[in-house]
Amino acid sequence: MTKDARHSDRLGTLAVHAGLDPRAHEGAVTMPIYQSVTFAAPDTEGLEAVNSGKARGFVYSRVRNPTVMAAEQRLAALEGAQSAALFASGMAAVTGALAPLLQAGDELVALPDIYGVTLRYFTELLPRQGVTVRWATSLAPGDVAACVTEKTRVIYAETPTNPLVRIVDLPALAAIAHQAGAKLVVDGTLGGPMNQRPLELGADLLIHSATKYLNGHGDVLAGAVCGARSELRAVRSFSQANGGVMDPHAVWLLMRGMATYGLRMTRHNENGQRLAEFLAAHPAVGKVHYPGLANHDDHALAAKQMTGFGGLMSFEMASAEAARHVVDATRLFAIGPSVGGVESLISQPGNTSHYSVPPEKRREMGIGDTLVRISAGIEEAEDLIEDLTQALEDCK
Ligand SMILES: *Cc1c(COP(=O)(O)O)cnc(C)c1O
Numbered sequence: 001m002t003k004d005a006r007h008s009d010r011l012g013t014l015a016v017h018a019g020l021d022p023r024a025h026e027g028a029v030t031m032p033i034y035q036s037v038t039f040a041a042p043d044t045e046g047l048e049a050v051n052s053g054k055a056r057g058f059v060y061s062r063v064r065n066p067t068v069m070a071a072e073q074r075l076a077a078l079e080g081a082q083s084a085a086l087f088a089s090g091m092a093a094v095t096g097a098l099a100p101l102l103q104a105g106d107e108l109v110a111l112p113d114i115y116g117v118t119l120r121y122f123t124e125l126l127p128r129q130g131v132t133v134r135w136a137t138s139l140a141p142g143d144v145a146a147c148v149t150e151k152t153r154v155i156y157a158e159t160p161t162n163p164l165v166r167i168v169d170l171p172a173l174a175a176i177a178h179q180a181g182a183k184l185v186v187d188g189t190l191g192g193p194m195n196q197r198p199l200e201l202g203a204d205l206l207i208h209s210a211t212k213y214l215n216g217h218g219d220v221l222a223g224a225v226c227g228a229r230s231e232l233r234a235v236r237s238f239s240q241a242n243g244g245v246m247d248p249h250a251v252w253l254l255m256r257g258m259a260t261y262g263l264r265m266t267r268h269n270e271n272g273q274r275l276a277e278f279l280a281a282h283p284a285v286g287k288v289h290y291p292g293l294a295n296h297d298d299h300a301l302a303a304k305q306m307t308g309f310g311g312l313m314s315f316e317m318a319s320a321e322a323a324r325h326v327v328d329a330t331r332l333f334a335i336g337p338s339v340g341g342v343e344s345l346i347s348q349p350g351n352t353s354h355y356s357v358p359p360e361k362r363r364e365m366g367i368g369d370t371l372v373r374i375s376a377g378i379e380e381a382e383d384l385i386e387d388l389t390q391a392l393e394d395c396k
Contacts, residue, residue: 011078011194012262018077019070019255033252034066063240067248071255075214075224078193078261079206083232085225085239086251090189090209092244093223094118097185097205098154099242100234104130107151109144111136111168113161113365115187115209116354122156141172148180158187159198160302162339163314163349163373164289164366165190167298167305174202183231189213190339194265195308205231212340213310215257216264220250264342264378268311271344271376271384276313278385284395286316286370311376312339314349320369322395323348327372329391332384344377344384 009017020031039058041047049055058064068086076084087093094115102108110122110133122133134147144155155177159168170186177184186203188196192213198206208214210222225235239245246254276290291302292309302309317323326346327335333344337352349367350359357365376384 014077015074015261016259019072019074031067031070031252031255033248034061035248036065037061061248062243062245065245065248065251067251067255068246071246071251071258072224074255074258075208075210076226078258079199079226080193080197081199081206081226082229083227085232085235086210086246086254087223087225087239088244088246089221090115090187090207090211090223091117091121092239092242093207093209093225094121094187096223096235096239096242096244097207097225098126098156099238101154101183101185102126102129102131105151106130106153107132107134107149108154108156109134109136109147109152109182111139111144111155111157113139113164113166114156114158115162115189116356118158118187120356139166139168141169141176144173145176148176148182150180152177152180152182154183154185156185156187158190159196159305160190160291160310160312162190162312162353163371165291165296165310165312165314166289167291167302169301170198170201170203170305174204177204178202190310190312191306192261192265192310192340194262195269195310196306199227201305204228205235210254212338213265213268214261214340215254216261216341217253217257218338218341218343220253220257222246222250222254265308265310267378268340268376269308271378271381272309272311272313274381275374275376275384275388278388279313279315282388282392284318284322284392286318288315289313312373313376314371314373316368317370317372317395323370323372325395326388326391329394330387331390332379332387333374339375341375342378344379345375347373349373 025032050057072084087096136144136147157168174184183204185205186198187207188198189209189212206226208224210224273292279285280288290313333346
């Protein structure tokens with residue numbers, strides 16, 4: 001904390017100040033990069049004190065690094081979490097959150113709409129480690145409860161989902177998990193701490209791909225797991241053994257990105273709503289999937305559980321050719337995967353986030369070739385709308 005920052009400060013303030021006390025760093029107002037792997041101990045007694053946990057200090061950067069720790073404290077403050085651990089990517093955070101909770105013979109209940117590579121992890125890798133993955137037939141809490149057995153250790157959900165931007169009822173899932181003695185693990189990447197607080201809604205562990213909104217500039221891969229200090233102990237112990245930690249240089253960029261998180265997210269939310277309303281009113285566009293629209297299946301739940309609806313949306317075109325055309329005809333939207341950066345992106349999810357999911361499984365998930373996904377950046381909404389208008393021109 002800086003000299004006057006407090007945990008009660010509001011999100012946009014914490015994003016600038018949390019995790020950094022300039023007085024501890026020669027007055028520096030941005031966190032210095034501690035590009036050192038080894039930290040020398042004053043003497044053997046001092047080293048023993050740190051090793052045994054009697055004193056706080058730094059020994060080796062895979063375990064603890066001052067720059068990394070500052071960013072972890074900033075993120076924990078944004079989430080109102082006791083603790084946060086950074087990982088080298090969102091996927092490293094997914095595996096880092098789950099590894100300490102699961103062993104051979106255990107079961108994980110997964111909700112159906114999850115990130116493509118997480119889906120691959122659940123179908124190809126977890127079963128090889130002796131973990132049975134049970135897939136709920138829908139996001140409805142009743143269908144999730146139907147998959148729970150006495151071997152269930154984890155219920156795993158993502159909210160909002162990608163690319164259909166469905167919202168999952170977190171308090172209901174937390175009740176199901178806790179009644180079964182299991183943990184609720186939530187990937188909250190597409191919401192972010194300004195729009196939703198999964199830990200306050202009952203999640204035991206919250207995962208972020210910090211690559212997305214938290215860093216926000218499309219230039220750093222990063223992941224995080226947030227939760228209670230008691231939960232994070234095992235996560236940190238795993239990350240030291242697994243080694244998928246962040247480099248201090250990349251962490252410095254992440255901290256610079258997080259400083260503007262409040263500003264950027266406000267704009268993503270505004271642009272998301274504007275673009276979704278524009279698309280919903282366009283004659284060439286079919287159903288628009290955006291929780292800020294009153295006709296979205298989960299609008300009521302979203303309004304209860306979230307304070308903003310983000311920049312991610314998807315929409316149906318009349319044909320696969322029309323979908324392809326819109327993607328190619330935009331001028332300002334870069335064609336590619338990811339979400340949450342300052343730049344707007346467009347893609348057919350089958351070619352990006354769900355490329356690794358077999359086509360028949362994709363269709364089962366409601367992700368057909370007519371679907372187009374947009375991540376609204378922080379550009380001027382008028383320019384984005386003009387661009388979409390011309391791209392949709394020939395599709396009527
Ligand atoms: C991008 C993403 C991930 C993976 O994060 P990486 O940083 O790319 O490893 C996981 N979950 C969700 C919801 C994502 O959008």
